[in-house]
Amino acid sequence: MLIEATALRKFFSLSGGRQVHAVDEVSLGIAEHEVVGLVGESGSGKTTFGKTLIGLHDKSGGEVRYRGELLPARYGAADFRKQASEIQMIFQDPYGSLNPRMTIFEIIAEGLAIREGRSLAALRDKVVYWLERVGLHADHLSRYPHEFSGGQRQRVGIARALIVEPKLLICDEPISALDVSVQAQVVQLLGELQASMGLSMLFIAHDLSMVRYVSNRMAVMYLGSLIELGPAEDLYFRPLHPYTQLLIASNPEPDPEHERQRQDQLISGEIPSPVDLKAHCRFAGRCPKAEARCFEERPALREVLPGRLVACHLL
Amino acid sequence: MSKQSFQLSAADFAPAPPATHAERIVRPSLSYWQDAWLRLKKNRRALSSLYLVIALLLFTLLGPWFWTQDYTLQDLDMISQGPSWGSAALVVEDPGAWEGVRGDALPLPQGQELGATTQLTVEGAATTQYVRLYWNAVPGAQHYLIYRNDHAPDSGQDLGLPLGETLRPEELSFADRLQLRPQTYWYTVIASDGLTEAASGTTLAVTTERAITTTQARERGLEATVGASVQLPAHPFGTDYLGRDVLARIMEGARVSLFIGIVAPLLFIAIGIVYGGICGYFGGTLDIVLMRIADFVIALPFLLFMILFRIGFGIGPGESGIFPMLLALVLLSWPSSARLVRGQILQIRGEAYVQAARMLGARSLYLIFRHLVPNVMGPILVTLTFAIPMAIFTEAFLSFIGMGVSPPTPSWGAMSNEGIRTMLSSPHELLFPAFFISLTVLAFNLLGDGLRDALDSRLRSRE
Numbered sequence: 001m002l003i004e005a006t007a008l009r010k011f012f013s014l015s016g017g018r019q020v021h022a023v024d025e026v027s028l029g030i031a032e033h034e035v036v037g038l039v040g041e042s043g044s045g046k047t048t049f050g051k052t053l054i055g056l057h058d059k060s061g062g063e064v065r066y067r068g069e070l071l072p073a074r075y076g077a078a079d080f081r082k083q084a085s086e087i088q089m090i091f092q093d094p095y096g097s098l099n100p101r102m103t104i105f106e107i108i109a110e111g112l113a114i115r116e117g118r119s120l121a122a123l124r125d126k127v128v129y130w131l132e133r134v135g136l137h138a139d140h141l142s143r144y145p146h147e148f149s150g151g152q153r154q155r156v157g158i159a160r161a162l163i164v165e166p167k168l169l170i171c172d173e174p175i176s177a178l179d180v181s182v183q184a185q186v187v188q189l190l191g192e193l194q195a196s197m198g199l200s201m202l203f204i205a206h207d208l209s210m211v212r213y214v215s216n217r218m219a220v221m222y223l224g225s226l227i228e229l230g231p232a233e234d235l236y237f238r239p240l241h242p243y244t245q246l247l248i249a250s251n252p253e254p255d256p257e258h259e260r261q262r263q264d265q266l267i268s269g270e271i272p273s274p275v276d277l278k279a280h281c282r283f284a285g286r287c288p289k290a291e292a293r294c295f296e297e298r299p300a301l302r303e304v305l306p307g308r309l310v311a312c313h314l315l
Numbered sequence: 316m317s318k319q320s321f322q323l324s325a326a327d328f329a330p331a332p333p334a335t336h337a338e339r340i341v342r343p344s345l346s347y348w349q350d351a352w353l354r355l356k357k358n359r360r361a362l363s364s365l366y367l368v369i370a371l372l373l374f375t376l377l378g379p380w381f382w383t384q385d386y387t388l389q390d391l392d393m394i395s396q397g398p399s400w401g402s403a404a405l406v407v408e409d410p411g412a413w414e415g416v417r418g419d420a421l422p423l424p425q426g427q428e429l430g431a432t433t434q435l436t437v438e439g440a441a442t443t444q445y446v447r448l449y450w451n452a453v454p455g456a457q458h459y460l461i462y463r464n465d466h467a468p469d470s471g472q473d474l475g476l477p478l479g480e481t482l483r484p485e486e487l488s489f490a491d492r493l494q495l496r497p498q499t500y501w502y503t504v505i506a507s508d509g510l511t512e513a514a515s516g517t518t519l520a521v522t523t524e525r526a527i528t529t530t531q532a533r534e535r536g537l538e539a540t541v542g543a544s545v546q547l548p549a550h551p552f553g554t555d556y557l558g559r560d561v562l563a564r565i566m567e568g569a570r571v572s573l574f575i576g577i578v579a580p581l582l583f584i585a586i587g588i589v590y591g592g593i594c595g596y597f598g599g600t601l602d603i604v605l606m607r608i609a610d611f612v613i614a615l616p617f618l619l620f621m622i623l624f625r626i627g628f629g630i631g632p633g634e635s636g637i638f639p640m641l642l643a644l645v646l647l648s649w650p651s652s653a654r655l656v657r658g659q660i661l662q663i664r665g666e667a668y669v670q671a672a673r674m675l676g677a678r679s680l681y682l683i684f685r686h687l688v689p690n691v692m693g694p695i696l697v698t699l700t701f702a703i704p705m706a707i708f709t710e711a712f713l714s715f716i717g718m719g720v721s722p723p724t725p726s727w728g729a730m731s732n733e734g735i736r737t738m739l740s741s742p743h744e745l746l747f748p749a750f751f752i753s754l755t756v757l758a759f760n761l762l763g764d765g766l767r768d769a770l771d772s773r774l775r776s777r778e
């Protein structure tokens with residue numbers, strides 16, 4: 001494994017001593033050249049997991065190893081500098097992720113300028129190369145972020161992260177803020193870059209349909225815990241966990257014939273808030289198959305079939 | 316479309332000519348500040364207030380070059396005059412040159428009452444410098460009482476202001492030098508036998524004309540021959556209760572007002588930036604402790620500290636104290652800007668672009684100067700433009716209640732304070748400084764409003 005989280009935990013403290021169990025004992029590894037898709041509803045803790053994994057949040061518990069080496073629980077500027085050439089991230093919000101006061105050139109060149117301390121002018125060729133590689137034009141160099149569409153900004157974010165040639169890329173819903181037509185382009189671009197650079201990727205998304213094309217394995221999160229993990233296609237067509245089954249069933253089918261036949265088993269109710277969780281199955285409140293013990297004991301993530309890990313008492 | 320009519324020829328498949336760039340719409344790329352400036356220019360209210368602010372600054376800084384009257388020059392002959400564009404004045408001899416008129420005291424004939432004064436006459440020209448009166452002796456009079464009124468006294472009852480009385484029976488004249496203005500006065504002279512006044516006096520209507528003495532003319536470099544007509548300096552805003560030019564004082568007072576108004580906010584916002592920046596950037600316990608201190612300072616009563624600082628600097632009541640005022644403003648006003656900066660920094664620190672920069676290995680100084688500072692400049696500028704009118708107003712208020720700048724240094728607040736005493740008789744002394752305070756406060760507030768709209772990056776980047 002290139003990076004491996006073991007029982008990683010991130011709690012946020014709220015006023016009154018309450019705690020948000022944003023990420024609760026998640027163990028997940030990403031192998032070299034592997035793309036792991038991380039899916040889950042909004043608020044399930046995907047972003048928090050991604051950020052805690054690479055040090056943008058202090059860890060509340062558990063550990064992360066990168067190439068076997070333990071990463072610090074709490075990062076300082078020096079720790080980030082050390083891993084800058086190894087791990088990068090693409091952020092969820094293409095609007096907040098670019099400094100409105102900087103030109104596209106300054107934004108993309110930032111990583112190299114910080115690492116090599118070179119003047120910006122010396123980096124121009126490389127920046128232009130990356131700009132074109134993500135499908136933008138050299139004309140755009142002196143522009144400011146507000147002059148770009150969401151898809152173009154996301155490409156700028158990709159170029160900024162990849163210009164330092166990292167080994168691991170965390171893509172936090174790089175497509176969910178974009179139009180469907182643009183989503184496919186960005187996914188395709190990321191797929192190409194991943195293949196040509198031999199990247200490892202954690203690809204975060206909230207629906208499985210698009211991620212399954214780029215992922216080798218997929219992980220499903222619910223309320224801060226990992227509930228299912230397995231090979232992408234296998235998991236998509238044969239989901240084992242009741243939640244994953246509902247999640248996939250609620251996905252609209254592109255084929256109208258299938259769409260009509262799809263049994264409409266939408267997940268009922270809202271995702272509960274992850275504040276001060278009790279020790280039981282996170283999904284018990286909404287699970288159609290819940291039993292008495294589901295409300296008492298938290299199921300562990302176990303390998304139920306070769307390569308298929310599920311956290312459910314019934315399996 | 317019918318299928319038959321649709322004919323294609325080989326020419327239809329010829330490649331199109333290479334695309335020219337004629338249709339490409341090229342818009343110059345605008346930086347944040349350029350863009351903000353464009354938006355500000357579109358906001359007519361903000362733009363006019365910007366011009367107003369510039370005009371006010373020019374008025375203050377360049378005004379004294381063009382309006383060269385000395386703001387300290389007192390002209391007791393021109394006290395509380397309304398606005399005027401200069402006036403001609405007669406040059407007259409100095410008041411001391413007249414010895415007065417003496418006559419013989421006449422005894423009172425037996426059985427007669429004290430009579431009215433006769434032959435009340437003005438000696439020479441009646442001017443704003445002096446009105447010289449003389450009259451014939453009244454038999455039995457020991458001295459004479461002189462009254463002045465600015466309307467015709469009816470039935471001998473309201474004779475007006477008692478100007479004075481002569482001391483000896485031989486003195487048959489009186490020179491009135493009491494705050495004369497160019498207008499008509501009614502003088503009444505009544506004889507008195509030392510115990511009782513005569514039942515009636517004589518009233519004379521006198522119209523004064525503006526005049527200066529030869530000595531004053533010489534002091535001002537004007538022609539100093541008696542009888543000459545000279546042009547007196549204009550007072551477009553009138554004069555104050557000491558005859559000083561209000562326009563010159565407004566210009567000079569603007570220096571104090573704008574100095575406090577601009578320097579105090581600059582200083583306390585600078586403190587706020589550093590303090591709030593440290594809190595927001597480092598966070599944690601340091602932040603909690605520092606912000607509690609800021610809360611404490613916010614709770615301190617401003618006036619009390621103002622008084623303490625004045626005492627601390629040994630400044631008594633009625634003395635000028637620009638420095639304690641500046642100090643009190645700076646020391647007690649920074650927490651609000653520190654709070655603002657802290658909030659901004661906290662917000663920006665959580666922005667994805669800052670996290671991206673951290674991921675790329677940015678050091679603290681780089682983050683601060685490259686990402687945080689440029690992004691808080693906008694809100695800080697807006698706070699500054701709102702803090703300026705607040706400080707100007709505070710200065711005016713303090714000077715008004717006598718805790719700031721005191722005479723002879725003018726400031727708009729101090730001038731309002733002086734003006735309010737004569738508000739009813741000569742309102743211009745209050746109205747002009749008050750108008751300038753209001754105008755400046757309004758201009759800066761409107762400008763701040765416009766800036767806030769123009770700099771709102773959310774409006775811009777998330778349209």
Ligand SMILES: Nc1ncnc2c1ncn2[C@@H]1O[C@H](COP(=O)(O)OP(=O)(O)OP(=O)(O)O)[C@@H](O)[C@H]1O
Pocket residue numbers: 012013020021022040041042043044045046047048049092206273274
């Ligand atoms: N800084 C924070 N302070 C307190 N709670 C937080 C913080 N960040 C996230 N949370 C909470 O943690 C939980 C997980 O949030 P997270 O952003 O990781 O969800 P997500 O899966 O990325 O959702 P989305 O698909 O909407 O991005 C949410 O309940 C959120 O409210």
Ligand code: SF4
Pocket residue numbers: 242243281282283284285287288289290291294299311312313314
């Ligand atoms: S453990 Fe029980 S409640 Fe949880 S998913 Fe399985 S069946 Fe449902």
Ligand SMILES: [Mg+2]
Pocket residue numbers: 046047048092172173
């Ligand atoms: Mg998220």
